Amino acid sequence: NAGVMQNPRHLVRRRGQEARLRCSPMKGHSHVYWYRQLPEEGLKFMVYLQKENIIDESGMPKERFSAEFPKEGPSILRIQQVVRGDSAAYFCASSPWEGLETQYFGPGTRLLVL
C-alpha cells in the first residue's frame, strides 16, 4: 500500500524559471493539501484541493503560484518565475475524506532556486 508520493524529490531552478511539483495521494484518497516549510521553520498551509476543485487557497501567494488536482493524474503545484525566496521544502498530504483530520504526508520536494 504505497504512501503519498512526490516527485521530484529535489529540484534546482534558476531565477525566472518555472517549477512544477507533483503529488500522488494515497490510494483511495481524494483530498490533497500542500504545505511549505522554510529552513528551521514549521510547515505553512498553502492550498487544499479535491478532484477538479480548489477548496481553500488562503495560504497561496497571490502571484506566480497555482495548484490543480485533475480528474486523472497527480496534483500539481506550479511556481512561475521562481525567486530565491521560493527555496523551501514543499510537502503534499492526503486524506481519504472531508472531516477526517488525519493527513498523511509525502517525503517532500526540496526546491533550490539559484
Add this chain to the structure above:
Amino acid sequence: QQQVKQSPQSLIVQKGGISIINCAYENTAFDYFPWYQQFPGKGPALLIAIRPDVSEKKEGRFTISFNKSAKQFSLHIMDSQPGDSATYFCAASMDNTDKLIFGTGTRLQVFP
C-alpha cells in the same frame, strides 16, 4: 489568532529520561490537536492526536496532556530513546477547514 506557539525550540535529553514539549493556542475554535514527528529529509509522520473533550491520551511511550481552560497541550515522551531524536511539531485544526496550523517545531536530541 491562528498561531500555535511551541516551546522549547530545542531539547536535549538523556536516554531513559522524559521529554516534554509544550504548545499553546489562542483560537478556541480549534478542535483537533495532532503531533507530528519528522526525521531529516523525510515528511512529517502522525504520532498521536487528541480532541479537547479529553484531558489526556496515551499511546505507548507517548502521552498528550490537554488543558482546555489554559489553551495549552503538551507531548510527553517517556523513557526517551536515541531513535526518538527528531523534530516534533504540534498542530491544530478546525473541523470545518481541515488545514493544519503548525507550531515552529522542537528539535529533540536523545543521548545514550
